[in-house]
Amino acid sequence: MTRDDAIYDVMVIGAGFAGMAAALFASAQGLRVVQAGATGGIDFSTGFIDLMGVHPVEEGHRWNNPWSAIKAVVRDCPKHPYGLLERREIEESLDIFTGFLTEQGLEYVGRKERNTCAITPAGTIKRTYRVPRTAWNGSVALGKKAPALIVDFHGLKGFSGKQLVETQQHNWPELRSVRIDFPGGRGELYPEHLAWALADPLIRERLVASIAPHAADVEYVGFPAVLGLNDPQKVVTHLEELFGKRIFEIPTLPPSIAGPRLRAVFDRGLPSQGVRTLSQKLVTQVRKMDGGMFQFDVGSGAARVTVVAKAAILATGRFFGKGLWADREKLTESVFGLPVVQPENREGWHRSEFFDPKGHPANTAGIEVDSRFRPLGTSGLPAYENLFAAGAILAHQDWMRMKCGAGLAIATAYKAVEELNK
Numbered sequence: 001m002t003r004d005d006a007i008y009d010v011m012v013i014g015a016g017f018a019g020m021a022a023a024l025f026a027s028a029q030g031l032r033v034v035q036a037g038a039t040g041g042i043d044f045s046t047g048f049i050d051l052m053g054v055h056p057v058e059e060g061h062r063w064n065n066p067w068s069a070i071k072a073v074v075r076d077c078p079k080h081p082y083g084l085l086e087r088r089e090i091e092e093s094l095d096i097f098t099g100f101l102t103e104q105g106l107e108y109v110g111r112k113e114r115n116t117c118a119i120t121p122a123g124t125i126k127r128t129y130r131v132p133r134t135a136w137n138g139s140v141a142l143g144k145k146a147p148a149l150i151v152d153f154h155g156l157k158g159f160s161g162k163q164l165v166e167t168q169q170h171n172w173p174e175l176r177s178v179r180i181d182f183p184g185g186r187g188e189l190y191p192e193h194l195a196w197a198l199a200d201p202l203i204r205e206r207l208v209a210s211i212a213p214h215a216a217d218v219e220y221v222g223f224p225a226v227l228g229l230n231d232p233q234k235v236v237t238h239l240e241e242l243f244g245k246r247i248f249e250i251p252t253l254p255p256s257i258a259g260p261r262l263r264a265v266f267d268r269g270l271p272s273q274g275v276r277t278l279s280q281k282l283v284t285q286v287r288k289m290d291g292g293m294f295q296f297d298v299g300s301g302a303a304r305v306t307v308v309a310k311a312a313i314l315a316t317g318r319f320f321g322k323g324l325w326a327d328r329e330k331l332t333e334s335v336f337g338l339p340v341v342q343p344e345n346r347e348g349w350h351r352s353e354f355f356d357p358k359g360h361p362a363n364t365a366g367i368e369v370d371s372r373f374r375p376l377g378t379s380g381l382p383a384y385e386n387l388f389a390a391g392a393i394l395a396h397q398d399w400m401r402m403k404c405g406a407g408l409a410i411a412t413a414y415k416a417v418e419e420l421n422k
């Protein structure tokens, strides 16, 4: 049997957080997995894994304990996808996911019962559940209000130490900033180029020599997240040795380096788990075969491949990922044409104020699933016995405002795989 004749146990449609997580969990369970997808939220993420931070969104109420927040959300919004999950399943999913990242050299940390206060590129504080190890010292320094210096670079857009200090001035009085020339860098600088440059230990030494005169009286030094592409912890550890200070990273504005770091981990890690990845390719056609299996066309033109799978996980996101599509009249699911829960008409998609604290109804549109995460058809029953769904495409949640993006994607992917493999 050639590769193209193979019958896969599962086709994962999507390569964002939900698709990556589903492919990881399914391959870990010994399933034969093929995955297709292009750019998703993961490529633009800050690298923080949110579980549940804000509820009710209209009050902007922030939670330190994500588990209490989830309980409150499920009580107040019973159709929220977290209502279909047990705490144990959410915990296991996050442990496996972050364990995989850590094994692949991108270590993640956090506390079991508490959100971590992480510093955003704007200098505001966000409650999130897991952060890259390279950001952790920033949260510790913030918690202690320790003397700290934020470094930024002439020519680097999307990150201002000065703005960060101004935003935090009442909360963190011993925070200062300095802007320096990046060693050998002139004109406009981009995070990815700086990250490559910092792979060279000599550049790190020159960097520390430029900053040291400004950092004599601080305990912590914070940088925009440019400290290496593939092995940021190695760069951080070396800078700590050179400086004798604690070092941390703060994400830059999207697209930041956190996305390429995560994608690189999955690009090398999933194939080594046996997953066949059809990168930067979308499912263009799906056919149901005799016996119930799916046949997918993936990609177009000469690069098109056809794949057969016994089951599928739909993890195509919402509008950003292209899982949902809007014409002048309605919102449509783009692969299977599944029914989409949505306001009755276009006028109901958005509230009149862009920054309305309640958010916009279009941002809770999506597909409904049964208790096994199978999308419902028009009859209210599962559209297919062997189709499951996970991530942002699920209805009744506004991940952006509730601050539950990656956590919800990972946990629902875990449950979808569990159900598929029963």
Ligand SMILES: Cc1cc2nc3c(=O)[nH]c(=O)nc-3n(C[C@H](O)[C@H](O)[C@H](O)COP(=O)(O)OP(=O)(O)OC[C@H]3O[C@@H](n4cnc5c(N)ncnc54)[C@H](O)[C@@H]3O)c2cc1C
Binding pocket: 013, 014, 015, 016, 017, 018, 019, 036, 037, 038, 039, 040, 041, 042, 043, 044, 045, 046, 047, 048, 049, 050, 051, 254, 281, 282, 283, 284, 315, 316, 317, 318, 320, 321, 322, 323, 334, 335, 390, 391, 392, 393, 399, 403, 404, 405, 406, 407, 409
């Ligand atoms: C700018 C930005 C910042 C973010 N920051 C954070 C953060 O700090 N913390 C956090 O927890 N979350 C964050 N998120 C949210 C997170 O990245 C995810 O967007 C969210 O969790 C949903 O993930 P998803 O995989 O369901 O969908 P998406 O990320 O939207 O991915 C959908 C995937 O489906 C693929 N797809 C679509 N149609 C097809 C098709 N026909 N065939 C094959 N594949 C298809 C797309 O190519 C894509 O790979 C951020 C998102 C953005 C956009």
